[in-house]
Amino acid sequence: MALRWQPGILDTQQSGGWVLAHCKQHFLADSNGLLFPREWLKKQELPILAEHGIGHFDGDAVYLLELAQPVEIPGCFWQSLRHFMLQGDGDTFQLLSYATQIGTWASQHRFCGSCGGPMQHFAGERAMHCPHCELHHYPRLSPSMIVLITRGDEILLARSPRFVSGVYSTLAGFVEAGESVEQCVTREVREEVGVEVKNLQYLGSQGWPFPHSLMLGFHAEYAAGEIVMQADEIEDARWFDVHQLPPLPASRSIARYLIDLYVARRLGHAEPVLPG
Ligand SMILES: NC(=O)C1=CN([C@@H]2O[C@H](COP(=O)(O)OP(=O)(O)OC[C@H]3O[C@@H](n4cnc5c(N)ncnc54)[C@H](O)[C@@H]3O)[C@@H](O)[C@H]2O)C=CC1
Numbered sequence: 001m002a003l004r005w006q007p008g009i010l011d012t013q014q015s016g017g018w019v020l021a022h023c024k025q026h027f028l029a030d031s032n033g034l035l036f037p038r039e040w041l042k043k044q045e046l047p048i049l050a051e052h053g054i055g056h057f058d059g060d061a062v063y064l065l066e067l068a069q070p071v072e073i074p075g076c077f078w079q080s081l082r083h084f085m086l087q088g089d090g091d092t093f094q095l096l097s098y099a100t101q102i103g104t105w106a107s108q109h110r111f112c113g114s115c116g117g118p119m120q121h122f123a124g125e126r127a128m129h130c131p132h133c134e135l136h137h138y139p140r141l142s143p144s145m146i147v148l149i150t151r152g153d154e155i156l157l158a159r160s161p162r163f164v165s166g167v168y169s170t171l172a173g174f175v176e177a178g179e180s181v182e183q184c185v186t187r188e189v190r191e192e193v194g195v196e197v198k199n200l201q202y203l204g205s206q207g208w209p210f211p212h213s214l215m216l217g218f219h220a221e222y223a224a225g226e227i228v229m230q231a232d233e234i235e236d237a238r239w240f241d242v243h244q245l246p247p248l249p250a251s252r253s254i255a256r257y258l259i260d261l262y263v264a265r266r267l268g269h270a271e272p273v274l275p276g
């Protein structure tokens with residue numbers, strides 16, 4: 001089946017199509033949704049930082065207006081990206097995930113980090129370019145590992161102080177320069193909960209736009225050590241029996257997929273599908 005959302009590089013000199021308005025991980029919406037007739041929206045008084053041609057949704061051209069502030073427009077309201085992660089359909093979330101990352105990245109790369117001069121969109125590529133020093137900047141992605149640690153019927157879950165009250169999740173962390181993802185798993189697990197793991201198995205990945213992570217998902221078996229929680233990062237961590245789990249992360253997250261997959265295998269249930 002063809003994907004409803006297809007990213008692409010569209011020429012903003014062309015007229016027509018649909019447009020999203022974005023500012024700081026929020027999208028303008030009205031009772032018809034998020035996609036506005038482009039010519040109409042551009043006639044409104046908007047603090048436009050940049051326009052990007054980002055791809056096709058259901059075959060229609062989609063553009064993005066990156067705004068400096070979330071202005072009020074009669075009959076419209078601003079809706080958070082997180083809302084669409086929790087409630088929207090998967091195709092819309094993929095579109096918004098791309099749009100928020102392109103809009104934010106381009107607005108944060110308006111000036112060259114080397115000479116300080118203004119950057120330009122580089123024709124034909126999703127890149128910002130400094131005509132003075134020929135520097136290119138591509139969209140920023142941060143590889144991050146995420147891992148479910150298990151010990152027979154028990155799984156190790158933890159809470160960060162940033163989580164919704166009561167929710168426990170798998171461990172995650174950013175890959176550092178020069179490190180392999182496998183080394184990152186071992187290091188982050190050691191840092192966050194003080195245990196050693198073995199038999200790492202890669203299970204799949206997920207682009208995650210909060211703010212620009214590429215999640216690389218693993219299963220690991222417990223090898224040794226008692227839980228010692230990292231101050232500040234980890235509020236609580238413990239072993240949970242697969243029959244008695246706490247509130248878990250959103251079903252669209254790879255964190256939830258890693259947990260559901262292990263529980264399904266352990267209990268002989270149908271396996272979940274990795275969300276896009
Ligand atoms: N899709 C999913 O199921 C899940 C996704 N995540 C994502 O994984 C990522 C990493 O998770 P955390 O536990 O928060 O990371 P972490 O354990 O590495 O700790 C976060 C700390 O890392 C530092 N940091 C921030 N951005 C960084 C970067 N780009 N590179 C290196 N260090 C950085 C900061 O000091 C920050 O406080 C986040 O983007 C988070 O949204 C986390 C859990 C579930």
Ligand SMILES: [Mg+2]
Pocket residue numbers: 171172173192233
């Ligand atoms: Mg972490």
Ligand SMILES: [Zn+2]
Pocket residue numbers: 112113114115116117130131132133134135
């Ligand atoms: Zn430059």
